[in-house]
Amino acid sequence: MLTISQLASYAGVTVRAVRHYHAKGLLPEPERDHSGYRRYDAHAVVELVRIRTLAEAGVPLARVRELLAAGEQEFSAAVADIDRRLRAEIRQLQRHRERIAQLAAGDSLALPPEVVAYLDRMRALGLPDRMVEGERDAWILVAAQLPEHMPFYMRAKQQQLDDPATLQFYRDLVHAPDWEPDDPRVAALSDQLVALIEADAEGSEGYQDAMPDELAQLLDAVFLTSMRIAPRLLELLEERGWRGWTKLERIPTPQRAAAVGRA
Template identity: 60%
Template sequence: MLSIGQLATYAGTTVRAVRHYHAVGLLPEPPRDHSGYRTYDAATVVQLVRIRTLAEAGVPLARVREVLDAGPAEFARAIDGVDRRLRAEIEERRQHRRRIAALTPGDGLALPAEATAYVERLRGLGFSEAFVDGQRDAWVLIAARMPEQMPVYMRLKDAQLDEPRTLELFRLLDAAIDADPADGDADLRRIADELVSLSEEDDAHPPLDGPDVMPEELARLIDAFMVKSMPRGRRLLELIEARGWSGVSQMERTPDAQG
């Protein structure tokens, strides 16, 4: 008779594995000696070797008993099913490896290449890291929700960086991030006026090749992110609303203003 350690050694596995096979019902509990220890015979060694062989071949433990008890035809079908599953898993792992190989550090981790280039251009124009990080994180949210629209967004945004008016607005927003609230909100009023002016122009002459309308819940999420990262962000939203518009990421006329 063999102890559990001897059984594991003979079968080329571990005591922990043997106990697990007992726990899941693959290996029946053996009789115990007068001291309460499990005792095993040669037949159990053979059974355990078969279990280990199937498990190491990739057969799920939940199907090992089915395969062990199957006749030749059923065995072949079961193994074929396991083989198909393993092939699918191998292909999935290959795809994971391709995705891992394509990962880039920093801004490119969660952004498409065109958005990464846009963020890098902002950095090159001298904007603060706080402003650039806020822009980057907003585009991460948009890319996750509207990936097919990112090329359109980035083409428009990249063109806007060539416009002095946009650059001036961005510099005002950048300066407002860390501005002292005690200094008043003249800067925020100027920003709100400019945002509303630009939105009115877009409303009157929408771009022919513009992106799809941003989903409302996404716009709210980005605005909430702006409020959290910009101490006076909520005040900016209030000033925009006082001018008959709402939001920042997807500005729309308020119902009262439309009426």
């Protein structure tokens, strides 16, 4: 006759676990001796080892209880199911590993590699950290919603950096966060931007159409709070016939006067 700790050590589990299995109905409560101690026979060791085998394979205890009572084919069906689950879990962990592996650099947290490449290029071109971080945060948002579009977006962004005029615009934007909203340089900036947009009207439209309005609004909100001149800049753009930021659209000509009137 075995005590609970002997039973536990034969099966390689803790005493606490044995009592837990009793409580869960996996292992029947044995007879008690005169002082109330549980007394086990050797068969309990066998049962306990079987419970452990299933539990260690990741089978939830509630399921273990069913399986121990199940018939042959029910059991092997369940085993096949457990195996499927384990395979899925392994695949999941492998994906996590890949993601974690890209995490070594701070940027890549929550970002696919093509975005990291784009941000690295911005830095290499001498654009300041403040600006790179703004871009990073914006693309984290997009990547969370539209991970499958990221390579596409990043190709478009890389093409922007290939264009000397666009690059110059970014460089001029560097100091903008420090300006007051009524600084005359804001107007100059908006002129520069309109020139860029109109030079490359078809180029960027493709990717803007693929972005849901909701997301564009979120990104606009990020922009609007990122620097004090942002609201004024959008106002000036409206005066020049363009509305929005993330998803710029030309204000149809008949209404343009009204828009200017509002501004």
